[in-house]
Structure formats: C-alpha cells, structure tokens
Amino acid sequence: MSVTEFLTERILPALLPTPCLACGRLIRGGRHYIGLCLRCRGRLAPLRGQRCGGCGRPLLAFRLADGYRCGACRRRPPAHDRLIALWAFRPPLDAVIHGLKFQRLEYLGRHLAQEMAAHLRREEIVADLAVWVPLHWWRYLGRGYNQAERIARPLAAELGIRARGALVRTRPTPAQSRLPRERRAANLRGALRLRRRAEVAGRRLLLVDDVTTTGSTLRAAASVLRAAGAAEITAVTAARTPGSDEPAARRTVIW
Ligand SMILES: [Zn+2]
Ligand SMILES: [Zn+2]
Structure with missing residues (x-):
C-alpha cells in the first residue's frame, strides 16, 4: 500500500465518516469496506x-456434475x-459498481478483487496471468480509467501473478447493456483483437470484467485469447445480471 493509498484509505476515512454508497448512512472509523455499511x-x-x-x-437441479453446462x-x-x-x-452491489x-x-476495485481472489482460492483455480476486458480508447479518455483493469491489477497482485x-x-461499440440480446454478439464481432506481443499462448488466464450480462463480451474476448493459444481461460466478474428469461435472482439464491 502506497503512502497516498494509506492516507486516502485508512487515515482520511477514520477522521471523516464516509456515506455508505447504497443507503447513505455514515460509516465511521474507516470501516468502509466495498463502500458499504x-x-x-x-x-x-x-x-x-x-x-x-x-x-x-441458474439451473433447476438437485446436484450437477462439476462444470455442467446448460443446453445453450x-x-x-x-x-x-x-x-x-x-x-x-x-x-x-449496483451502487458499488457505479462508484467504481x-x-x-x-x-472499490481493490476490495472487490480481494473477494474475488478469496473465491478463486476456495475454488482452487490456478492462473498465470490476469487479462482485463478493454475499453475503446475513446471511452477510456472520457472516463480516465478502465474499471475492469482496476479490478484485474489488484486481483493479480493478491494472487501473486x-x-x-x-x-x-x-x-x-455501443454499450452492450443498451442493446437487445440478439444484437450483442454482432456488436462485438471483430471489435477486439490481441495486442502485439501479448504473451498468452500456453498460459492459464483470468479474464476479468466488472459485470457480465449475457456473457457476450466475455465470449468475444475469450475467443480471441483462445485463438492466440491460451491454455485455460477462467472468466471472472464481480457481478452477473440475471437474464430476462431467468427466474428472479432472489429465488435462485435459495436453490
Ligand atoms: Zn448502507
Ligand atoms: Zn450456459
């Protein structure tokens, strides 16, 4: 942790209570983990x-084999x-992603990354390299940073890769979230390519993004990486939007 990070993450929040990103209640004592009370x-x-x-x-089943896949x-x-x-x-969580x-x-990127790293360790998933889903430079200029990179870098650091x-x-490309499902794959076709000298061949990759909805961005990114010879690709995101054809998220948690 750098001096600036130490100041902005430990000292300042301890002195100044910060509002919870979701409910606005003041969080005292610097305990603003993931920005939430x-x-x-x-x-x-x-x-x-x-x-x-x-x-x-989500699949309605009592017990599925590891890695079981839906019909689609x-x-x-x-x-x-x-x-x-x-x-x-x-x-x-939407407020956290919005904040990021x-x-x-x-x-927030670092806190989300800590949770993701812990989950990957529990699942015993091993990787050599973390790769983030890129933004077009035009959007990057507007925002000043790529939120997927803000998760991927601390995630890699946590895992020592x-x-x-x-x-x-x-x-x-227009934001995927604004497009109907059937146009999302076409929207991305040919929009992603491998950076020159990106060494992914033979590597076990983590493909990192903040949110996935239909998974078409991850699919497009993964196929570029696979074509470049990636040995294994684990797509990992902080959040997933339930599809319109799926039961409400609340019910899927119970299964
Ligand atoms: Zn709250
Ligand atoms: Zn599936």
Whole structure:
C-alpha cells in the first residue's frame, strides 16, 4: 500500500465518516469496506446454487456434475472454460459498481478483487496471468480509467501473478447493456483483437470484467485469447445480471 493509498484509505476515512454508497448512512472509523455499511454488506447476494459452468445461468437441479453446462452453452460452447461471478447485480452491489465506474473510487476495485481472489482460492483455480476486458480508447479518455483493469491489477497482485492489457478494442461499440440480446454478439464481432506481443499462448488466464450480462463480451474476448493459444481461460466478474428469461435472482439464491 502506497503512502497516498494509506492516507486516502485508512487515515482520511477514520477522521471523516464516509456515506455508505447504497443507503447513505455514515460509516465511521474507516470501516468502509466495498463502500458499504455493515447492514448493506449483509444484503449482497452471492450467486450460490446450481449454475451452468459456461454462462452462470441458474439451473433447476438437485446436484450437477462439476462444470455442467446448460443446453445453450453445449450447442455453442463459450471459448472460456468457466465463468465465475460473485454476486447478483442488484442493490446494493449496483451502487458499488457505479462508484467504481463513474465516481473514481479506486479502492472499490481493490476490495472487490480481494473477494474475488478469496473465491478463486476456495475454488482452487490456478492462473498465470490476469487479462482485463478493454475499453475503446475513446471511452477510456472520457472516463480516465478502465474499471475492469482496476479490478484485474489488484486481483493479480493478491494472487501473486501478473496482469496485462492483452486485448484492445479496435472500434468503439455501443454499450452492450443498451442493446437487445440478439444484437450483442454482432456488436462485438471483430471489435477486439490481441495486442502485439501479448504473451498468452500456453498460459492459464483470468479474464476479468466488472459485470457480465449475457456473457457476450466475455465470449468475444475469450475467443480471441483462445485463438492466440491460451491454455485455460477462467472468466471472472464481480457481478452477473440475471437474464430476462431467468427466474428472479432472489429465488435462485435459495436453490
Ligand atoms: Zn448502507
Ligand atoms: Zn450456459
């Protein structure tokens, strides 16, 4: 932790209570982990239960074999070997992602990364290199940073591996979230390519993003990495938006 980080993360919050990103209640004593008060942290919805190993869709089953895939993923297998998403993208996590994306709250990336690293360790997933989903430079200029990189770098540091911006966006694409599902894959076709001299061949990769919805961005990124010879690809995101064809997130948690 650098001196600046120490000041902004430890000293300042201890002196100045910060509001919880979700409910606005003041958090005292510097305990602003993930930007949420204790009560809101308790409301985070972990994605437990039986899920497709390819896209994370909840599956109604008593017990599935490890890595079991839904019909859609068996028909059109994603290039990544597995998808791990930690929480459902709904309150209060939406406020955290918004803070990371638009409010320059860098520490959120590091806190999310700590949770993701702990989960990957529990699942005994080993990787050599973390790669983040890129933004087009136009959007990067507007925002000043890439939120996926803000998660990927501390995640790699936690795991003792390197992080690389191995992918670039060759053209700006409309935000996936604004497009209907059927247009998302087309929106990304040819929009991602491998950076020259990005050494991914033979490596076990973590492909990092903040949120996944239909998984089409991860699919597109993973297929570029796979074509470049990646040995194994684990897509990992902080959040997953339940699809419109899926039961509500609240119910899937119970399964
Ligand atoms: Zn709160
Ligand atoms: Zn699936």
